[in-house]
Amino acid sequence: QVQLQESGPGLVRPSETLSLTCTVSGGSVSTTRYYWGWVRQAPGKGLEWIGCIYYSGNTYRSPSLESRLIISVDTSKNQFSLKLSSLTAADTAIYYCARQEGGVSGSYHHDSWGPGTLVTVSS
Amino acid sequence: QSMLTQPPSASATPGERVTISCSGSRSNIADNFVNWYQQLPETAPKLVIYSDFRRPSGVPDRFSGSKSGTSASLAISGLQSDDEADYFCAAWDADLNGYVFGTGTKVTV
Numbered sequence: 001q002v003q004l005q006e007s008g009p010g011l012v013r014p015s016e017t018l019s020l021t022c023t024v025s026g027g028s029v030s031t032t033r034y035y036w037g038w039v040r041q042a043p044g045k046g047l048e049w050i051g052c053i054y055y056s057g058n059t060y061r062s063p064s065l066e067s068r069l070i071i072s073v074d075t076s077k078n079q080f081s082l083k084l085s086s087l088t089a090a091d092t093a094i095y096y097c098a099r100q101e102g103g104v105s106g107s108y109h110h111d112s113w114g115p116g117t118l119v120t121v122s123s
Numbered sequence: 124q125s126m127l128t129q130p131p132s133a134s135a136t137p138g139e140r141v142t143i144s145c146s147g148s149r150s151n152i153a154d155n156f157v158n159w160y161q162q163l164p165e166t167a168p169k170l171v172i173y174s175d176f177r178r179p180s181g182v183p184d185r186f187s188g189s190k191s192g193t194s195a196s197l198a199i200s201g202l203q204s205d206d207e208a209d210y211f212c213a214a215w216d217a218d219l220n221g222y223v224f225g226t227g228t229k230v231t232v
Binding site: 039052096100109111115 | 167168173179213221
């Protein structure tokens with residue numbers, strides 16, 4: 001059974017860049033069936049899709065974030081990562097990594113999630 | 124900037140049935156599959172319905188999904204206290220070329 005685990009800083013200063021990594025175990029990021037994605041949730045708010053990446057490097061990104069967002073994958077480490085720049089307080093959220101169905105069925109559902117990591121943007 | 128609208132809350136007594144609606148548009152719900160997630164307090168979301176009506180392994184058949192046009196619904200029958208959670212619909216959006224979540228519904232038992 002695949003497991004995902006986020007890692008990264010819990011506190012980041014405004015205007016800086018957030019870097020998060022998701023380590024996958026029990027499965028391979030090189031699978032052709034799935035994308036690997038990020039979702040965030042601001043305190044007390046709903047879920048917001050950030051983006052996802054295929055093992056080949058093909059990505060989809062939220063239009064509202066794409067100018068500040070880079071998603072990458074490292075198949076040798078079985079990890080994928082997120083970099084979000086020019087942070088503001090509005091980026092304070094729990095960040096989840098998740099396995100996202102790759103669109104073969106057309107569903108794009110997230111079937112496995114990491115526990116999430118809280119990132120606070122504050123000086 | 125969610126484009127999928129859900130009622131903020133829904134409630135029912137144990138054993139009853141509750142239905143949650145999700146309203147979207149042609150570019151998301153009508154032309155793509157709808158998925159539903161359950162989020163218990165302080166935990167990561169969990170997939171309960173995918174591809175409009177399919178249940179992942181381990182999800183009880185008390186949970187069912189349906190869709191008609193630009194709207195979808197999640198029904199929970201035989202409501203139990205541990206069904207009390209936030210529920211989010213979601214779908215791929217062809218106009219955005221991305222995935223969108225609904226606004227979320229808090230179910231109280």
